Amino acid sequence: MSTIPDRLGIKREVLALAIARMADSVGNSFLIVVLPLYISSGVITGGAGGLGVSLITGVILAAFGFFNSALQPFAGRISDRLGKRKVFVLFGLVVLAVANFTYSLASSYWMLLAIRAAQGIGVAFTIVATIALVNELADDTSRGGNMGTFNTFRLLGFGAGPIAAGTVVHAGPYSVFGVSVTGFDAAFYIASVSAAVSIVLVTLLVEDSDVEPADGSEDTSIAVLDHEGDGVLDPVFTLGVASLFMAIGIALLSAIEPQVNERLGQTAQLFGVEFAAFVLVQVLVQAPIGSASDRIGRKPFILAGLAILVPATLAQGLVTQPWEMIVARATQGLAGAAVFAPALALAGDLARKGASGTQLSVLTMSFGLGTAIGPLSSGFLVRFGYPAPFVFGAALAVVGLVLVYSQVEETVGPGVGESTADGQPTAQD
Template sequence: MSTANEYLGINREVLALAIARMADAVGNSFLIVVLPLYIASGTIEGGAGGLGVSLLTGLILSAFGFFNSALQPFAGRLSDKLGKRKSFVLGGLALLAVANFTYSLASSYWMLLAIRAAQGIGASLTIVATIALVNELADDKSRGGNMGTFNTFRLLGFGTGPIVAGSVIGSGPYSLLGFSITGFEAAFYIATVSAVVSFVLVTLLVHDPDIERSVDDEDTSIAVFDHDSEGLLDPVFTLGVASLFMAVGIALLSAIEPQVNARLGQGAQLFGIEFAAFVLMQVLFQAPIGSASDRYGRKPFILVGLALLVPATLAQGLVVAPWEMILARSAQGIAGALVFAPALALAGDLASKGASGTQLSVLTMSFGLGTAIGPLTSGFLVRFGYVTPFAFGAVLAALGFVLVYTQVSETVAVGGDSAGPAASAAQD
């Protein structure tokens, strides 16, 4: 039965965080479409310093992922030490708002690079603290459902942004309070407003849960090996490795769009539908799978997801028609939903009180690194044959299955009446 602080079994503050994250994701995903077009438009007139525009463009686009992933463990540990989640979320959102607006003032490629790096820093502060808040606002019986709901809203924002961004740019220029603004400027302003809206929502509707600051260095460190049980690897680290492998497989498609379109005899529109099929399945299945993992256990869903990821990834290298690729990407999306929310919930079950930021940053960092490594991997391996990148991704998924099966224990009693011994011990 839902408590006064829950709506349909989901913590109301988690819902507020989810809506805030959705608004912010709309703005951030805007820039995935906007920045490459902005750089290619010739608006920036400063020289590329001998690196060449193409190389510098790549550096600008990758700076966000590098700074975001690299700093997440440090942000998570610091938020654990200080016991302040909300301050980190608000600080990150404020930095994102300023960075998003500053794009409209940039006059050189180097300014764009610095702004993109600042965005990555802001995201690292926000992402880890937000996931830790979700973990701590939920309880052992609802953690999966809350994680799934949060990720559903995030993905809705992430999927909506690129669709709207193209229309915003193409419909410019606009008149705002008597001033003419370009489509690019409008997109930057929308991204800024989205971060401000998120800031306001978190300020008004979310509070820091009553947790003790973590003063134990062992709690706020990332373990690789498991010294407390018969397993070789730490279970949270193992889940991070599996998340990395999953993300690599998911991201293989983006860097080889020309080869995919040539093989399937299609254009950019069908490729976009194929790419979006993954996100749609995530949106549809994250919340129900997360809730189911509260009742039936985390590990079975993770294993089924990794097992499904093997043929779903390999199939993308074998299909010969667009509809087949859509089916393969949809299956991959369902596989991702089976893994992501239950894995976050399982890591949350195992996290000691006050150490959620450090522990959960392992998974968020791993997923971010995987999405950066995936395109580089497919861009390199495709030279050895079209199917090669996808076969590689399938092997990684199979390896992730083996690691989780052998190194991770269940944390939820079957039936969902209480957390299992591993979780209970970690929470005490």
């Protein structure tokens, strides 16, 4: 009798890891909607260093991405050296659970900044080890499907969070055993509990993959230039740059929530729906696209996704109705799905044995950095007019499209996988 993992065509361990990440992602995504509202609500006091509310919101949101991205290569390399993944996943989740709770105690902009940075540190250790585990548990013929399914579950939690967050904040305060709890504090507590649930699931259901620790003499550095192929830039590095540009375009919306709501004449609940539309479309198409990339190839999907990303991002700067924003975000979600799983799978195809943590951290680091630069740039550029941030994001997507087209070679398809069947070395060997 076939099990659910068998029917999905993925490893059981990957499904367990995906469910754990889904629980954690619910809480993580709460904060994307809650923090801008919390900062602009007047609850936080003290100086902002002369920065406007939109810009200080962007700085606080960006701290997560900057610390997350800066530490990911380090976390990946240490994980490769030790040949351990699970301990890094658990350490990061513990840091995240504590940081999420601490938001309820914050009273100044600088405390929020410090907590957001701590969140970034926790996720840096978690995400690199998680992606390396998924990569090592899969093989060349199922990597795209496993990456896609894992990301589907993660995004399912990430998409549900924003919808619930607006409702939780709006419906507060609450009375819990006679104690009054604000809508904001309730959101922070939910985020903390979701990380704790993820800790339990990983502890009980996930085991380390069978991977030898990388020898100290092995090269686990990140290459920038292509020293083996015909291109100028290393293909994994190029995919990282494209992921960076994609993430910037996706994250532009979060720091300017008040301006978006004013322009579209909407409430926080509708903003949560718009933000989640991107994620929920990915939930529907991520796994099928990942599986298709195992058969058809990685590069066609990545190029198509970047091409769709251009008008989808630009449209968000031109819409005047909430339904138009929902459509634009949903289209952007389709673009992101076409890029994300195939790009991770392609990088996994090329990753050297024992170095997948370091190699895949290029993409996860880039995506995290993009989620930091996106809010920061939109908080700054919105002063030049509401459409300005989205014009910037669309232009970056064009550059990413050109780079992938010219610098990245396919790893799946006729003549590419045949060497593996014959027992000859592949890109991973």
